[in-house]
Each structure stands twice: as structure tokens, then as C-alpha cells.
Amino acid sequence: MKKIYLLLCSGLLCAASLQAQPPIIAKPQSKAIALKGATIHIGNGQVVENGVVVFENGKITAVGNAQTSTGSAEVIDAAGKHIYPGVIAPNTNLGLDEVSAVKATQDKVETGMLNPNVRSLISYNTDSEHIYVTRDNGVLIAQTVPEGGVISGTSSVVQLDAWNWEDAAYRKDDGIWMTWPAMFSMGGRLEAGTVKKNDKRGEVMGELDRTFKDAYGYSQIKNPSPLNLKLEAMKGLYDGTKTLFIHTDYAKEIVEAVNFAKSHNVKKYVIVGGDDAYLIIDFLKENNVPVLLNSLHRLPGRTEEDVDMPYKLPAILHKAGILVGLAYEETPYNYRNVPFIAGQAAGHGLSKEEALQIVTLNNAKILGIDTRTGTLETGKDANIVVSTGDLLDMRTNNVIQAFIQGRQIVLDDKQKRLYKRFSEKYGK
Template identity: 45%
Template sequence: MTIAFVCIASVAIGQQTPAPAQTEVYTIIGATAHIGNGTVIDNAILIIEDGKISVCADATTTKIAQRGKIINAEGKHIYPGLIATNTTLGLVEVGQVRQTNDDDEIGDMIPHVRSIIAYNAESKVVESMRPNGVLMAQIRPLGGRISGTSSVVQLDAWNWEDAAVKADNGVYANWPLSMTRGRWWLGEDPGSKPNKNYPKDIDELRTFMNNAKAYSKGNSDVNLPFAAMKGVFDGSQRLFISANDERQIRDVIAFKNEMNIPHVVLVGGYQAYKVAAELKANNIPVILQRVQDLPAMDDHDYDLPYKLPKLLTDAGVLVALGYDGEYWQVRNLPFYAGQVTQFGMSDADALKLITENPAKILGLDASAGTLEVGKDATLFISEGNALDMRGNQLTRAFIQGRDISLETHQTKLWKRYAEKVEIKK
């Protein structure tokens, strides 16, 4: 009796069963296809086979035979799966319950710590992303000066091995703060003041990087932190550096050149607009923090967070919308892109911020980010404009051609209580 009860309970609280591998061809017809690179096809035909997009064309001008299972999406919209960056999705379940937090390891210079092995594919937070079209995410560790490696996952998997799309694609680092605030609890002035240890903190990072660079050229002794940095120097991994104020960002640019690091990505970049030309010249893309935020300083424009993506895009900087190491807020990603459309950016360009651009920044653009032939069939069908809460109503979603479930614990509760409460007009 007890054994049976335990088995039933485990099924009841488990994850949504991941969809099986694609076995039949799907043909989607009649929808408006938002390719993700700025192109929009009003009457598209899209064919999915073997987990890939084999056809994506204008049905008005191109005659293509329909095959397999036909999905009539007339009046609806097709989008590439949205890609979230700079998140702790799957590493944290309940923020206030320490036992469910696995996003921060002990140590200061720990690039060998792998966030992917802590990823919880059965997280209820992860499954709540899919109904809004967020189908892929970059997960990262927090803490320390060098936090560890980030990985890219797809959000319908049994375990972290199945979820991994690109494991250990980058190393995350936190640039030293150029300004600090006083410790009010010790009676200090709580206002901002220059960090007197700023040069020393940079020197410590420089020393570690120089040692790691020397180690990467050949060493018989095993040093895990130094060994984990090899990909940063040979270009096989990105170095994601969190920095926000102008001085920090200028120093990051100088550090990239000093260390001869091929791929540096600026994360945060609140004052990146002040050095946009330098970022472009040094080929440094930017992953911004969430745009639905308040200005950091009293004298900043009230709408600076909203218009920052356009300021950088207009300057030629490759930009993606991200977070600040957050997790459950990630489901709002399409609406962050919708927010910037009210501050000068077109819908097509705003969509790039959460599809094509992050794919390029993460090194996934050969297989993800746009609805193009040969790429993974990771996409969704929406009733309306996916960047608008009123239109973001998904009817189908596919990850690598697999027809995934859009049910979550939230949708189950909604249906349960919708039946319980009779709404009287």
C-alpha cells in the first residue's frame, strides 16, 4: 500500500513528460512567419522533418507540395523559439529556500565550476517558460570574480545531458566595481564613492588570467581553474564579463585587447551607450539586463532602460535582451522586447533581440535563432503578436522538431480553479 502511494505521488508531482523524437513530417500553412532576421512572410509554408526546417517560403509566390501532418495556422503567427540569456533558470527553484539554490559555488576564481551539471530539467519554473515561447536559455553561475561556465539548454528534457544544446560555451566573470556604497549598518555614509581597491582588484584578475594563459600553452601539472580558461584564449569559448558603468566598460575593452581574448561579451552594460563606438570597433556584443527597470541614478533619463537597446543597435552594436542572473522572470522575455517597440524600435528589430542576436552571441546561429532552411525546428505558433501579452497565446510549439506540451503546473491550476469558481456577469 505504501509503495503504491509513493509511486503515484511521484508521478503526480513530476515534470511534464518530454516530447519524443519527431517521427512524422509537419507542414504548417497559412500563418505569418516572423523569420527572426527582420523578414516577415505574410502567407508562409513551413515544413519540419527530421528535427529541421526543410522548407520556409512564401506560399503566395512559391508552389510547394504539402506533406505529412498539415497544421492550418491561418490568421496565426510563427516565430523562432525565443532565447533567454544570462539566467539562473533551472539552478534555483525557490529563492528563499537555500536548499533549492544551486547557482553560487564557494570560491573567487572558479572557472572550472560547471553550471550545466546543476541544471534541474524537472524544475517547475523551467516548464513555465514554454507557454510564452521561451524555448532555449543560457544558464550561468553567480558569485566570485570568475563564477564558472555557462551552457545553453533547450527547455524540454529528461535531464541536463538531454537538455544541453551547447555545454560550457562560455566563462562568466564579474568585473571589479569602480564605485562602492558605504555600509550604513556600520554608520558609514550610504552614498556612492570610488572603490579604493579597484586597481588592486583588476591586478588580481590580471594575474590570474596571465597565469591561466601561460598554463594553456602547456603544463605537466594539473590545475583545474587554469585548465578551464583554455577555451577563452583559443576562441572556443566566450568570456562573459558583467560590468555596468562607463569606467568599468572602458577597462573591459582595454583588458580584452591586453589579454588578446578573441570573444568577449559585455553583460549588463547599463552605460554602454556612452562607449558604443568603442564596443563596435572591438567587436564586443552586449547582453543587457532586463529593460523593465528604473534608472540607476536620479539624473538619468526616466526611459533610459527602455531605449538603451535602440541606442546601441543604432550604433552598430550587437545586442541581446537578458537578465541579471534571474530565473522565474525569464517568462517575460517577449514582453521586454515588446517594451522597446514603444521607444523607437520596430517589431522586427525587437524580435532580433531575443532570437537572431542571442544566437549569434552564443555561437548558435548556425542552428538556431531564425526560421531558415537547415536550422533546428525550434519554433512556436501564436494566436497574435508574441511581443504583446494579448497576442502571446501559443497553440503549438516545437523543439528540434518535437511537438512539445504547453501544459504546466500553472495551466493546471488555472483550469482547476476556473471550474471551481463560477464567474457571474
């Protein structure tokens, strides 16, 4: 009887696990495909009506109007549909944080203040349910970022259809993430709402200064021995192979952070957050500083600002000639909203194609992957989204096909499975 009971329990567990299994990973593209008849949104501001996109071996081979030759490619009728480049979500902890309330499912924070050698990529969980929900809205590429401390660690860019982190890697170790020490700090629980001077700031700044000086000196040594893993991780900041991503919002702190990076010979840097960026546009342009804005779903940072300033900020920076990208710094299940915050920016000063560009080409430029993706152009990876409606509009977005490097991915997720299960139980 006990044996039968154990067998029954194991069978139920297997059935439950099978039901909850993530979608199968797509196989490499085996034949040329042509998507024909759709409205094609290139991602650089251009639109082709009744167009054709042809791709083979994971690369786009042709983009054009209805007369564009499809050769021997399998033609898929996409008339009435819209075709977009895959959306790119920067500054996420996708694959690092599964259930925010369960610590055992999180692997995004390392202890200590300075951890440039911590690599988010090796902790990236390709079986995360958040991945499938995210890509169902057209997000095909993400940057997975560590958190905690002052220097949090090293991020990487991943494509969202892989068996393991090695296969997922789209650009390994693209940047070092740093939170700029704030001038002021908020009061604790007993002092809620109070703002006071950050007394520990001088100590932290001194430690940062020493670390960056050591890192630059270390980078000038041809064959350092013994290896210093923390300083080794920072070498890319001095030869341009890595970007320094600096979290900061206030104008004075942005200026400080950029001047700090310049004084320490850092080649490439990006401001992340940048709520006050519109106050120092000339400075940002003079120093060629890209800005990666976080979620637009927030209140204005200053009482004198317009109530819709967060929504207008992308347009203000874009029209000023600053390279601006959009992220969604929230819980993992919200990264799917990146297309929609771009759509909201389109309602506050940007055209729809400019808004699309911010979450495709601009994000690709900021992450250093624009030669491979971000637009639908010949020679780039076939990261393609097909929707029956407007990708940036939560009311009409309906992704029916998606391709990552030419591989048609399975558009399934836990929410769709639950909907199907209970709609059959209770009736539609």
C-alpha cells in the same frame, strides 16, 4: 491499523506527486510537418504573409509563401496564427534556483573568488517547474549561468525539453563569466545610500591579472602535466571556443574591462549589463563588442538621463550598428518575460521585427549558436513557436504549439494545472 495508515499515507503522497509531475518529454520527430497559412516572422526582420514552414528530422527544410511545396509532410492549418523562431533567454539561473527562499533548492553559487572550472550544466535541473512556465511564453532555449565571486564559472546553453542535463545541452561550456571589480561600492546596512571608493579593488585586479597571465601561458602548453582544472577551463578564451562575459555597467569600467580582455589575448568578449553603453558607442564599435542588456525594468542610472532611457537603450545601440541582445536578470519565474521586454523595446525606437531579432537572432549570435537557431531558415533546427497573437505583446501572446528540434513539446505547467484545478472547484 498502523499498516493501513502507512499505506494510506503513501498513497496520498503518490497521488500528490503524480499531480505535480512535470510534462512528459517529447519524442523525436517521426514525420515531416508543414505549418501552413500563418504569418511567419523569420527572425531577421523579414515577414512572410500566408506562409509555409516545413520541417523534418528536427530541421527546417523549407520556408516560403503559400505556393511552397509541402511534399509528403503532414499539413497543419495555421491560418490566422503567427509563427516565430523560439526565443532565446541568455544570462539565466534557470534550473539552478528553484525556490529562492529555500537554500536547499539552489545550486548556483560556488564558494571562492575565482572559479572558472565550475560548470553550471552539471547542476542543471531538468525537472524545474520554472522551465515549463518559461517555455509556455515562447522561450525554448536558455543559457544557464553560475553566480558568485569574481570569476563565477562556465555557462552552457540548454534546450528546454529534456530528461537530463546531458540531453538538454545545446552548446556545452560556451563562456566564462566574470564580474568586473567596481570602482565604488555601496555602503552597508548602517550606511545605506552612501557610495565610497572600493578599497579592495587593487587587490582583486592584481589577482585577475595574475590569473589571466597564467591562463594564457598555460594555454600555450601542448600537453600540460599535471592538469590545472581552473586554467584548463580558461583555454577556450584563447582559441575562440569560449566567450568572456563581463558584468559591468559604467562607461569607464566597460572600457577598462574590454582593454583588459584585449591585453590578455582573449578572442571573444561580451559586456553584460552595459547601462552606460550609449556613452561609448564609438569605442564599442571600434572594438566590435557585443552588449547583452539586462532587464529594461529599472530606473535610469543617472539623474540626467531620460526617464525612459532603459527602454530606449536597445534601439540606440542597435541603430548604431552594435550587436545587442536582451536578457532578463531576475528571479527564475520571470525569464518567461523575455519576449515582453523585447516588446517594450519595440515601443521605444525599434520596429516589432527588430525587437524580435534582438531576442532570437542577436541572442543566438552572442551565444554562438546562430548557425543552428535564431531564425526560421532552411537547415536550422526546427525551434518554432506558434501563437494566436503577437508573441511580444503580453496582452495577446498565446502560444498554442511549440517545437524544439522538431519535437512537439507539451505546453503544460504548474500554473495551468492549478488554474484548471481551482476553476473546476469554484467555477469560471
